[in-house]
Amino acid sequence: MMLLKKIAYHTLDLLFPYICAGCGVPVSYASQGICANCMESIAEPDDPCPVCSGPMNGSSCPICSSRMTYMDRTIALGEYAGALKKIISSVKFGNNTRVAGCLAELAAVKAMQFASGVDYITAVPMNKKKKWRRGFNQSELLARKIAARAGIRYRDLLREKPGSGSQKILSVRERYINIIGRYEPVCGGLHGKSVIIVDDVFTTGSTINECSRVLREAGCSRVFALVLARVPSGIR
Ligand SMILES: [Zn+2]
Ligand SMILES: [Zn+2]
Numbered sequence: 001m002m003l004l005k006k007i008a009y010h011t012l013d014l015l016f017p018y019i020c021a022g023c024g025v026p027v028s029y030a031s032q033g034i035c036a037n038c039m040e041s042i043a044e045p046d047d048p049c050p051v052c053s054g055p056m057n058g059s060s061c062p063i064c065s066s067r068m069t070y071m072d073r074t075i076a077l078g079e080y081a082g083a084l085k086k087i088i089s090s091v092k093f094g095n096n097t098r099v100a101g102c103l104a105e106l107a108a109v110k111a112m113q114f115a116s117g118v119d120y121i122t123a124v125p126m127n128k129k130k131k132w133r134r135g136f137n138q139s140e141l142l143a144r145k146i147a148a149r150a151g152i153r154y155r156d157l158l159r160e161k162p163g164s165g166s167q168k169i170l171s172v173r174e175r176y177i178n179i180i181g182r183y184e185p186v187c188g189g190l191h192g193k194s195v196i197i198v199d200d201v202f203t204t205g206s207t208i209n210e211c212s213r214v215l216r217e218a219g220c221s222r223v224f225a226l227v228l229a230r231v232p233s234g235i236r
Contacts, residue, residue, distance in 0.1 A: 009028060009029045009030045018031070018033055018098075020033065020034055020035035020038055021033050021034055021038075021086060021087045021090035021091075021094075021096055021099045022034055022035065022037075022038030022041070022082075022083030022084070022086050022087045023035060023037065023038055023083055023086070032098060032099065032101065032102035032105075033090075033096060033098040033099040033102060034083075034087060034099060034102055037083075038083035038084075038087065041078075041082060041083045041084070042077055042078045042083070042084050042087075042106065043078050044076055044077070044078055044079070045079065048076075049061035049063065049064060049074075050073050050074075051064045051069050051071065051072070051073060051074060052064055052069055052071075052074050052205060053074040053075070053076045053202070053227075053230050054230070055232075063205075067176065068209075068213075069205075069209055069212075070209055070210075070212035070213040070215075070216050070223065071197075071208065071209065071212040071223050071224060071225040072222050072223055072224055073114060073115070073224050073225070074202065074205075074208075074224075074225040074226075074227065074230070075107075075110050075111065075114050075115065075224060075225065075226045075227070076202060076226075076227050076228070076229060076230040077103065077106055077107060077110065077227075077228050077229060078229055078230075079229060079230060079231075079232045080201055080202075080203075080229035080230060080231045080232065081229075081232060084228070084229050085229065087099055087103070088103075088200060088201065088228055088229060091103065091138075091200075092138055092200065100141070100142065100145060101145060103142070103228055104142060104145035104146045104148075104149055105149055107142070107146045107198075107226060107228065108146045108149035108150040110226070111146060111150045111152070111196055111224075111226055112150050114224065115194070115196050115222075115224040115226070117194065118152055118194040118195060118196050118222070118224065119152075119153070119193040119194050119195065120152065120153055120154070120155040120157065120193065120194075120195050120196070121143050121146060121147040121150070121152045121153070121154050121155075121195070121196045121197075121198060121226075122143060122154070122155055122156060122157040122158065122195060122196070122197050122198070123137060123139040123140040123142070123143035123144075123156075123197065123198045123199070124139045124158075124197060124198070124199040124207055124208060124211055125137065125140075125156070125158045125159050125160045125183065125211075126139070126140075126160060127159075127160040127161075127162060127164060128162070129162075138200050139198050139199050139200055140156075142198055142200060142228070143196075143198035146196075146198060146226070152196070155187075156186055156187075157185060157186060157187060157190065157195065157197075157215065157218075158183045158184065158185060158186060158211055158214060158215070159183065159184060159186050160182060160183055161181075161182060161183070161184060164182045167179065167206070167207070172204045172206070175204050175206040176204070176206045176209075176210075178206075179206050179207060179210045180210060182210060183210060183211055183214045184214065185214060185215075185218040188218075190215065190218040190219045190220050191218075191219035191220075192219065192220075192221045193219070193220050193221065194220065194221060194222040194223075194224075195215055195220050195222070195223050195224070196223075196224045196225075196226050197211050197212060197215065197223060197224070197225055197226070198226045198227070199225070199226075199227050200227065200228050200229075201227060201228060201229050201230075201231065202225070202227040202229070202230040202231065203231045204231075208225045208227070209225075212225060
């Protein structure tokens with residue numbers, strides 16, 4: 001059986017050569033689309049802040065000490081740079097489902113390591129107009145894949161209120177203010193529940209922090225933010 005599988009993979013490699021989504025070297029069908037070097041490079045920096053996953057300044061976090069954060073912990077696969085940045089782009093813009101599955105697998109392992117015993121996995125929601133334009137909510141697809149692998153139930157818990165403007169041209173401080181009140185729960189029964197909320201990239205943290213706040217307000221006892229990558233500079 002193993003031999004047959006090997007032959008099948010070898011044939012697939014000849015027919016449909018794969019290249020690594022992180023660096024472009026040829027990779028085998030069996031590799032899930034990421035080479036060993038790039039796979040090894042996906043790692044968090046040493047001793048990140050457990051709450052926001054940013055760099056620590058000695059024993060205190062310069063980010064969490066200067067603003068309210070509502071997640072118990074932020075779990076990130078690595079920094080949004082180098083190979084991981086390219087890999088995420090290949091999923092986001094190239095719809096590379098093979099690589100998406102591989103990232104979900106890595107994220108599920110981390111979810112089980114740091115956030116065991118949670119009730120639901122959910123995603124940062126996207127308003128209907130944006131979802132219609134893009135065709136899908138990247139974070140939701142990812143969250144569903146992670147949920148399936150971690151054996152945790154996926155559930156839509158939040159929605160973005162209609163008419164919410166873009167955050168892109170705002171400064172970090174403005175982003176944190178502008179986003180307040182943008183999301184609302186879509187269901188009840190969250191009292192005492194533990195939840196993982198998934199987003200693809202943690203840029204300033206304003207979105208996932210506000211989603212965490214709303215989940216807490218709805219009664220959740222623990223909220224974990226799970227992201228594929230964190231922009232190294234993080235919240236300022
Ligand atoms: Zn590579
Ligand atoms: Zn922090």
